[in-house]
Amino acid sequence: MDSTILRLRDSLAKQRNLYVPWTFGVVPITPTTSTLFYKSQDGTTSSISLSSTTTAQAEDLATVCKPATFGRNGEDVLDLTYRKAGKLDAGDFAWNFNPNSEVASGLFPWNSLKQGINFELYKLNVYGKDSFFKAHQDTPRGSNMFGSLVVILPFEHKGGKLLLRHRGREHAFDGYATLQEASVPSAAYIAFYSDIEHEVSSVESGNRVTITYNMYFSKAKEPPLFQAPIGSPLEHPFKAALRSFLENEGNIKAHPHLGFGLEHAYPFKTAITNPADMHLKGSDAVLVHILNDLDVEFSFYLLYILPDYKPEYSSLRLLSKKLLEGPEILDCENELSSDDRFDRMAVEEGSFLVSVAESPSRPRWGDWPKLYIESERFKTLPVTWVVLPNNEQLDNSPAMAYGNEPYVQDFYHQLCIVVTIR
Structure with a gap:
């Protein structure tokens, strides 16, 4: 590969590699936040002091809870x-x-958050002994919802770790163990992007009590103050490497189109319309x-x-701004199920055939895809991939199987x- 592209990539x-798509910590319990109120079974209001919780209080809280459901294939499901x-x-x-926004500021490196955050109170959950929640993503509630904040209240329990996975990275967050290290009564928290796969491991004893907030971008609020890591440039x-790349006309002639596979998934309905609306x-x-x-x-x-x-059989891909309609269009192996649908989309304005090989040239097409690349019906684009999309970055989620x-x-x-460099 061209050394200039390698410099950009590196x-x-x-x-x-330094960036982690979750952030966590503790917040002290203050006189203002020391009391949790909830409706008892008889309709009256009960309260718990979070500065000195007991097992009996957690068990009483559990008795007033309803069984937690989740989303599966668009339906609200109770499946224990x-x-x-x-x-x-x-x-x-x-x-x-x-x-406050600071609890989520670690999700936005390099001062990239240019708006504030709204926190919407969502649910209180109690995970008693042998309770769990298998792997899922949090359901998007509009394009400006970007994540979840889970606060673990100081009720004694063992197990019930929050396990997060994204692009080969994993993290096991033990909220109660984190609280044991706090010098004053506190609650633990973890904030993460809602497209991150996560699950709650089985609770071995006690009650894991959490309060969850949905996080939304808000243009009406100021972004949190950014603090650059010590020693960072x-x-x-x-930015420096790309500026140098753009100053060289030879680079521009050799690589007029640069491609980047993105790290995260984003919610929308039918098509990519206004890029400014992408959160x-x-x-x-x-x-x-x-x-x-x-x-x-x-x-x-x-x-x-x-x-x-x-x-793995072909490096040929289709770039498009539109979704293929209907949940049946992709099979379990991430492939289009109809040649006709693919062909119709490929000839639309703004759609292009590209290679995801290391080189923008045409080797590795194979015999059958060559019919596409040599056809006058389809437009092609010589994209040089700075960040090569992997198979996970094919659009393979027309319907979300499991969500909260x-x-x-x-x-x-x-x-x-x-x-596109002009």
């Missing part, structure tokens, strides 16, 4: 083999805790922030594979960015 990859827990909806309890290395996360937000700073033209695309071809709620309005989709 300057971006090194920072991506997949989720076993109790819940109180937001109207059935009250806690005078107001999260003043300018992002990728980007983590390293994706950093990338777009740099492209805007350098006044570089770019577009968002979905990435599809040819019908009847497994990803049934389908509301949007589904998660994988995206990439193509930069």
Whole structure:
């Protein structure tokens, strides 16, 4: 691969490797936040002092909870083999805790958060002995919802770790163990992006009590103050590398289109319309922030594979701004189920056939895909991939199988960015 592209890739990859899509810590219990109120079975209001919780209080709280359901294929499901827990909806309890943006600021490296955050009180959950919740994503409730904040209250329990997974990374967050290290009565918290797969491991003893908030971007609020990590450079290395790349006309002629597979999935309905409405996360937000700073033209695309071809058999892909309609269009191996649908989309304005090989040239097409690339019906684009999309970054989620709620309005989709240098 061209050394200039390798420099771009390395300057971006090194920072991506430092970035973790979850952040956690503790918040002290203050006189203001020391009392949890909830409706008792007889309709009266009961309360718990969070400065000195007991097992009996947790068990009483568990008795007023309803069984927790979850979303599966667009339906609200009670299935104790997949989720076993109790819940109180937001109207059935009250806690005078107001999260601030700083608890989530670690999700936005390099000062990439340019707006504030709204926290919406969502649910209280009680996970008693042998309770759990298998792997799922949090259901998106609009394009500006980006994550979840889970607060673990100081009730004694063992087990019930929150296990998070994303792009080969894993983290096991033990909220109660974190609380044992606090010097004053506290609650533990973890904030993470809602497209992150996560699960709650089985509780071995006690009661794991959590309060969850949905996090939304808010243009009406100020972003949190950004604090650069000690020893970090003043300018992002990728920004410096891309500026140098753009100053060389030879680079531009050799690589007029640069591609980037994005790290996160994003919710929308039918098509990518206004790029300004894309609420980007983590390293994706950093990338777009740099492209805007350098006044570089770019577009968002979905990435599809040819019908009847497994990803390892062909490097040919389709870039499109539209979703293929209907949940039946992709099979379990991430392939398009109809040649006709693929062909119709491929000839639409703004759709392109591209290679995801290391080189933008045409080797590795194979015999059958060659018919596509040599056909005059289809437009092609010589994309050089700075961040090579892997098979996970094919759009393979027209319907979300498991979530914490049934389908509301949007589904998660994988995206990439193509930069056009003029």
